[in-house]
Amino acid sequence: MRFLLLLRRLRSLCIKELLIILKDPANRLVLIVPVVIQSFIFGYAATYDLNFVPYVVCDQSRSPLSRDLIARLDGSEKFSRQATLDSTAEAEKWIYDGKALLAVQIGSDFADKLLSGQSADIQVILDGRNSTTASIAQGYLAQIVEGWNAARGIKSPVSIVMRAWFNPQLETRWNIMPGMLASLSIIQIMLLAALSVAREREQGTFDQMLVTPLSPWEILIGKAIPPIVVGLAQAAFILVICVLWFHIPFAGSYVDLFVALGVFTLSCAGLGLCVSAISLSMQQALVYCFVTLLPMILLSGLATPVSAMPKALQIATCANPLRFALVCVRSIYLEGSTLADVAQNFVPMLAVAAVTLPLAGWLFRNRLS
Template sequence: MIEGFITGLGAIGFLIRKELLALFKEPSSRVILLVPALLQSLLFGYGATYDLTNAPYAVLDLSHGAAAASVMQKLDGTGVFRRQAMLVSTTQIASAIENDDMLMVLVFPADSENRLGAGQSAPLLMVLDGRNSSTAGAAAAQVGAIVASINAGRAGAPAISIERRAWYNPNLESRWNMMPGLIAALSLIQTLMIAALSVAREREQGTFDQLLVTPFTPMQLLIGKAIPSILVGLAQSTIIFLIIVFWFRIPFAGSVALLYLGLVTFTIAAVGIGLSISALSVSMQQAMLYTFLLIMPLMLLSGMLTPVSNMPEFLQIATLVNPLRFGMDLTRRVYLEGAGLHEVAHDFVPMLAVAAVTLPLAAWLFRNRLA
């Protein structure tokens, strides 16, 4: 029995070596495995940010009063808003917005000071570039807060003072929220693709028929196909993790061991899905098509861009079979909050459930293919 076990391990080792050699023997394959993770993490880190860091604006001040000067002074002092022009006519507003020169134009009517002196409210017209709704909304919110502070100062000492503190992300940088989730999200793409192509590639290259006459059992074949994909997925997660920590300098608050325990569980679930796709596909093109069709729903239903709680109820139910939802939640909480095992244990259960379904399914499909 022991000899048979050792022989089985040796056979699995040969399969793993064959799969790794097939993945890394060509320079183009090595580039595809490493470069996308590097480029995507940098692009998401620099490009996919919802923070308002540079807001050019123009002012049409028809009142020439103290209130307008106070608003402009506070805006310019934020370091975010940059006053680019002082307009002299309402006809200049349209061109300033349409040419992408300004994010917004503030218009102070001519009677603003007279209305304020008479104890009446004075309108402030804010013209926003709605083509970038998230940035425009953030700018409008900041201007509203500044105007509210000025109003409070004019009315005397306020009775309520609002203080805001943000846990786990003191400066409310969207990069801090998005980047840790990418540790799981970006590796999912390559992991699914590699696992999905593993058997389909064998069929197209004609080596699948050779597997039919080997002494490998379906379980040995499954393990030999799964472990290389898992190793590649973990390697890509490691690349992204190191970029986040050492390039973007986002502090890591949790346990590395717990993070990788979660990543191993998530990657196994993803590989189970990929191997099931691979066993069902008769060609590499078909495997790629199935994979691309699956990746987009997995991303959209993961909570990376839209909180799951904001989704319709039927979509929230659909996310329960999405391992990426729980993989992202685990990596974010461990990375930013320093969460312990008891706090993220609920994330392991769905990922293990997906793996428990997809891996036996792939083994059953292999068994039928090899029969």
């Protein structure tokens, strides 16, 4: 009987919180518009795809074979020849000034070697200041050269074999957009959870809530559930955008995906409630949230692989639930992994929830006393 009474009180509190969130037109605007805008911004703008490769060429062979290969580069959609040089020494200034991403040098014995059945080398000088674009450009060039070899029936003694699992076209959107399921969810959940108590204090309804039969723990649970529900609903909305608009194929199980997201949202709610418990105003809650969220997103592996970070930062990411949520979401979405495959990532997320939720309860109880 007492348990049923507890459930009724929690239900009433959750309904109140959801009504507060959804009845305010400004809140509805904040819940919908940023998700749509950020989804499209990250889907279109946050991409590592290289669509324009300015290059210079030094053709010392000046043979029909070398001109045919250069024509293959010029005829591609991505490569754009900026200049034809007499020596590779001239390429230094083009690359240094950023006017060319790479320089291609074809030796004077290029045609003679190919006609005699030998392999011929092509020197490629890359602008390594941006290693990502340089690697991508190098890959594009290798594909064109291999295609030229195949068209002429030439077998290169050094061949490049590349396979792209889970993303055959190497579209970075396939990597970023599934990550938005977790990244945008943590923003909304933490903001809603952090502002819940601060809003009550500023609106003067916090004291009224204290005289109700609800215990601090019941208030805490009632404040945690609505942000989690909203976060999961937004993740579902982003999932629809990924599948139906951007046509990113979903390889896993929707149940597994939302189980993983559910575990993740527990830790997000715990972090948000900790911020809510220590904040005296909505302004303080917003500042604390953004101070916390920015490092979490930067250290999550959303844009930069965690393995590429300094060792100290790699250790720091172990306390970041977003890092492990991204691994789960991308594995389930792109690779078709099951819960058993990603279960080890639940441990740090549950550990964060196990620390932050009791801590929020302790802080909340002490602020009430």
